[in-house]
Structures are given as C-alpha cells and as structure tokens.
Amino acid sequence: xxxxxxxxxxxxxxxxxxxxxxxxxxxxxxxxxxxxxSRDITAFSKKVIFALQRTKDIxxxxxxxxxxxxxxxxxxxxxxxxxxxxxxxxxxxxxxxxRNISGGIQEWMEAVLFEHYLQTQSIMTHEEAAKKxxxxxxxxxxxxxxxxxxxxxxxxxxAITYMATNGKLPGKNGGSSVLTDMQIMRTQLELMDAGGSYxxxxxxxxxxxxxxxxxxxxxxxxYGMTVRGKERPPGWKPDLDSGPRQGEEIESY
Amino acid sequence: MTTNGAPYAGxxxxxxxxxxxxxxxxxxxxTVRDELKEIVxxxxxxxxxxxxxxxxxxxxxxxxxxxxxxxxxxxxLEEQRNSVSxxxxxxxxxxxxxxxxxxxxxxxxVVSSFQLWHWLSSGKLKSIEEVGEYFRGEFAILFAPTVPVxxxxxxxxxxxxxxxxxxxxxxIEELARLxxxxxxxxxxxxxxxxxxxxxxxxxxxxxxxxKNDALRKRSDGIKYSIRNVEGxxxxxxxxxxxxxxxxxxxxx
Numbered sequence: 001x002x003x004x005x006x007x008x009x010x011x012x013x014x015x016x017x018x019x020x021x022x023x024x025x026x027x028x029x030x031x032x033x034x035x036x037x038s039r040d041i042t043a044f045s046k047k048v049i050f051a052l053q054r055t056k057d058i059x060x061x062x063x064x065x066x067x068x069x070x071x072x073x074x075x076x077x078x079x080x081x082x083x084x085x086x087x088x089x090x091x092x093x094x095x096x097x098x099r100n101i102s103g104g105i106q107e108w109m110e111a112v113l114f115e116h117y118l119q120t121q122s123i124m125t126h127e128e129a130a131k132k133x134x135x136x137x138x139x140x141x142x143x144x145x146x147x148x149x150x151x152x153x154x155x156x157x158x159a160i161t162y163m164a165t166n167g168k169l170p171g172k173n174g175g176s177s178v179l180t181d182m183q184i185m186r187t188q189l190e191l192m193d194a195g196g197s198y199x200x201x202x203x204x205x206x207x208x209x210x211x212x213x214x215x216x217x218x219x220x221x222x223y224g225m226t227v228r229g230k231e232r233p234p235g236w237k238p239d240l241d242s243g244p245r246q247g248e249e250i251e252s253y
Numbered sequence: 254m255t256t257n258g259a260p261y262a263g264x265x266x267x268x269x270x271x272x273x274x275x276x277x278x279x280x281x282x283x284t285v286r287d288e289l290k291e292i293v294x295x296x297x298x299x300x301x302x303x304x305x306x307x308x309x310x311x312x313x314x315x316x317x318x319x320x321x322x323x324x325x326x327x328x329x330l331e332e333q334r335n336s337v338s339x340x341x342x343x344x345x346x347x348x349x350x351x352x353x354x355x356x357x358x359x360x361x362x363v364v365s366s367f368q369l370w371h372w373l374s375s376g377k378l379k380s381i382e383e384v385g386e387y388f389r390g391e392f393a394i395l396f397a398p399t400v401p402v403x404x405x406x407x408x409x410x411x412x413x414x415x416x417x418x419x420x421x422x423x424x425i426e427e428l429a430r431l432x433x434x435x436x437x438x439x440x441x442x443x444x445x446x447x448x449x450x451x452x453x454x455x456x457x458x459x460x461x462x463x464k465n466d467a468l469r470k471r472s473d474g475i476k477y478s479i480r481n482v483e484g485x486x487x488x489x490x491x492x493x494x495x496x497x498x499x500x501x502x503x504x505x
Contacts, residue, residue: 010453011452011453011454011456011457012453013378013453013454013456013457014456014457014460016380016381016457017456017457017458017460017461018460020414020418020457020460020461021460021461021462023414024414024461024462024463025462028462028464091407091408092348092349092350092407092408093350094348094350095348095349095350095351096349096350098350098351120266121266122266122267122268123267123268123271125268125271125274126271126274126275141275141278141279144275145275175263176263176264176265176266176267177263180265181265181266181267184265184267184269185267188267188269188271188272189272191272191276192272192275192276192279193276193279194279195283196279196280196282196283196284196286197278197279197282197283198282198286198354200279
C-alpha cells in the first residue's frame with residue numbers, strides 16, 4: 001500500500017524472504033493436501049459406518065450385498081487416500097500435520113472399532129487398530145480414544161434398531177449384552193483423567209457427555225422393552241421419551 | 254431378571270486394560286509436558302527481566318543506550334540463552350511438533366528481544382541462521398544440544414521460520430514505538446533509520462503468500478507501524494528537524 005516500490009526493489013531482505021516464501025508455500029501445500037485427505041477419509045468412513053449399520057446381528061458377518069460391496073470399495077478408497085498423503089506425514093511432519101489429519105483418522109477409527117465390535121463384541125486394541133492405517137502413518141492414542149468414544153454412538157443406533165425389529169438386544173444368548181458393554185465403556189471412560197493430554201483435553205468432556213447420553217438412551221429402550229415387551233406389536237419402535245429419564249439431545253439414529 | 258427370558262449376564266469381552274493403557278499414555282504425555290514447562294517458565298521469567306530492561310530504550314537518550322540498556326540486556330539475554338539450551342536438550346528427546354506449543358511463545362519472545370537488542374547495537378537484521386547460532390550458546394557446542402533453524406529432516410528442537418517471523422513482527426512494533434519516543438528524547442535521526450528498516454522488512458513480508466493465520470494477522474500490523482513512523486518522519490521534515498547527514502535518505 002503506502003510502501004513505495006523504490007524500497008521494495010532495494011530492500012536488502014528480498015532474497016532471504018524469497019527463501020521463506022518457498023518454505024512457507026511448501027508447508028501450506030502440504031497442509032492443504034493433508035486437510036483434503038482428512039475430509040475425504042471422514043466422508044468415506046461415515047459411509048462405511050452407515051453400511052455397517054445394516055449388519056443383521058452381532059457376531060454375524062454383514063450379509064447385505066450392496067452394503068458389503070460399498071464397504072469393500074470404500075475401504076479401498078480410504079487406503080488410497082491415506083497413501084496419497086503418507087509422504088506428507090513422515091518424520092518431523094508426523095506431528096506437524098497431525099491435527100490436520102486427525103479428523104479423518106478419528107472417523108476411520110470409529111468405523112474400524114465399530115466393525116470389530118460387530119464381529120467380535122470386543123474392543124480392538126490400539127496396536128491392532130494401528131495396523132488398519134498405512135504403517136508409515138501414525139495412530140495417536142488420542143485419535144484412537146476419540147474414535148472409541150464416537151463408536152459408542154453407533155452401538156446405540158444399532159442396539160435400538162435391532163430391538164425395534166427383534167424385540168431383544170443383539171448378541172448371542174448367554175453372552176454379554178451391548179448394553180452391558182456400553183455401560184462398561186462408559187464407566188471406563190469416566191474413570192479416565194484426560195487433563196494430561198493436550199489433544200484429548202479439548203474434546204473429552206463433550207464426547208463423554210454424548211457417550212453418557214447414548215448409554216442412557218439404550219438403557220431407556222431396554223427398560224421399555226423389558227416392562228412393556230410382551231404387549232407391543234411387531235415393528236413397534238421403542239418410545240424413547242417415555243423412558244424413566246430426561247432425554248438429552250443427541251445425534252438421531 | 255428379564256421377562257422374555259434372555260439373560261444378558263454373560264462375561265463381557267471388553268478388555269478394560271485398553272483404558273488403563275490409554276490412561277498411562279496420557280500420564281506420560283503430561284509428565285513430559287510438565288518437565289518442559291518448568292524450563293519454559295524459567296525462560297519466561299527471565300524474558301520479563303530482559304523485556305523490562307529493553308523497555309528503557311523509550312526513556313533513555315540514544316547516547317546512553319549502550320551502557321544503560323544494551324549491556325545489562327546482554328547479560329539477561331545470556332541467561333535466557335542458557336535456558337534455551339536446556340530446553341533444546343530436553344525437548345529434542347520428543348517429537349518437536351508434539352510439544353512445540355509449550356515453548357513457542359517464549360521462544361518468539363526471546364528471539365524478538367535478541368533481534369531488538371541486535372538492531373539497537375548495529376541497525377541490522379539478524380538472519381534466522383544467525384539467531385540459531387546465537388542460541389546455540391558458548392558451551393552447547395561441546396555438549397549435545399544445538400539450536401538449529403528450520404529443520405526439515407531430523408526431528409529435533411529448532412527455531413521455525415514462523416517463530417522467527419512472528420518475533421520480527423514484535424520487534425517492529427517496538428521500533429515503531431521507539432520512533433516516537435526518540436523524538437521526545439531529542440534524537441531526530443533514529444525515526445529515519447527505523448522507517449527505512451521497517452519498510453525494507455515489510456517489502457520482504459509482502460512477498461509471502463500468507464494464509465489466514467497468526468503470521469498474516471501480525472504482519473498486517475506492520476502497515477500501521479509504517480504509517481506511524483512515517484507520520485513522525487513527516488512531522489520532522491515539515492519543521493526542518495531532519496538531521497543534515499540523513500537528508501540523502503529516501504524521503505516521501
């Protein structure tokens with residue numbers, strides 16, 4: 001603006017700043033590539049989760065042909081997208097752009113943990129989960145934990161849908177129920193002190209609140225099913241508002 | 254228990270050790286952070302001393318600045334340099350960008366103080382490499398820690414380009430303030446010198462493609478610094494107060 005071009009052309013610092021410009025441009029390009037990939041991975045993962053919701057029962061494989069086809073294709077796309085930015089996330093850059101890829105990884109973890117739970121009714125360890133992304137991309141404990149939180153919301157959805165159609169909780173007879181598992185997860189998450197982690201500290205309280213609400217939603221449904229179970233006609237949807245608790249606004253199912 | 258006779262009393266397969274492992278990872282991180290924070294707190298405390306010495310430039314006449322400001326400031330800076338060395342040694346054990354938010358601010362402050370000190374001594378800009386060299390410290394070369402700049406490959410402690418540039422923005426703000434105050438103290442040459450320096454630096458900043466980030470906001474502020482200093486220079490030239498030997502300098 002006011003700066004006269006005379007000083008611009010004679011500034012002795014132009015050379016130095018040209019070096020900075022090159023470095024910063026490179027940094028911004030890398031950052032943007034990573035952000036883009038993270039968004040794509042988030043979108044793909046959401047679709048995977050959506051398809052997984054069509055699983056008929058816990059412990060049984062996904063049989064819906066279309067959903068199955070979607071999942072296979074999406075997983076391939078996710079893998080490719082991760083690989084496309086792997087080079088940008090090496091060595092010192094692993095943490096430099098961590099917050100930029102974090103969203104995608106969390107959503108993908110949610111899908112991975114959800115699928116694993118549906119198949120085994122257990123939680124996949126961090127070590128196993130890390131194998132679900134390219135080996136040269138880091139899986140932080142924070143992203144794993146936040147994916148785990150979000151997974152409880154998916155358990156809520158599938159549990160309620162299943163109850164509505166089958167009149168009981170999913171899972172094999174004699175096993176633990178989804179509700180018990182969710183309650184255990186909630187208790188364990190509540191036990192945690194996340195204040196020590198910078199990345200977790202930001203989101204922990206909010207996520208915990210959502211998890212609590214999800215657990216309580218299932219509790220209310222199971223209660224309704226237990227109390228009024230025999231009276232309801234097939235196809236009846238549990239009336240969440242009549243549960244013995246104040247409902248909290250959470251993601252719909 | 255349940256009326257439909259489906260007992261869900263089976264043993265849960267949820268492995269609770271997953272959560273204890275998570276907790277121990279969180280605790281590990283917080284231990285590291287506390288360790289680094291202790292050094293940064295020291296650096297911050299020393300930084301306040303350095304800055305309080307430097308702020309005397311606004312009321313000490315130019316001819317006394319050397320003995321009254323620059324000498325004591327150098328001693329304060331040397332103490333900060335030792336802290337930076339300790340920080341570099343401690344921080345280099347961990348991924349740089351995992352913890353750099355702990356020290357970023359204080360590093361920028363100390364670099365800015367050093368830049369200002371150096372400008373007051375020489376009227377020149379210290380390059381990022383020279384800044385790195387200074388903070389390497391006298392003894393640091395013998396031991397492990399060094400303070401490299403803009404490291405791209407090795408994951409060690411360093412001063413980033415962003416740190417350097419943000420520090421420079423602070424230095425400029427301080428110089429703009431000095432332009433006004435040096436007139437009050439009877440030094441009419443300094444505003445011209447400052448004006449030229451800030452404009453040269455700003456010409457450099459204008460080359461950068463900045464995103465909507467801290468650097469963008471801070472460097473946008475340089476415009477106002479330039480305007481303020483130009484106002485001072487204008488007032489001086491209007492009244493014929495510009496020193497003769499500075500007349501050759503480019504004036505608006």
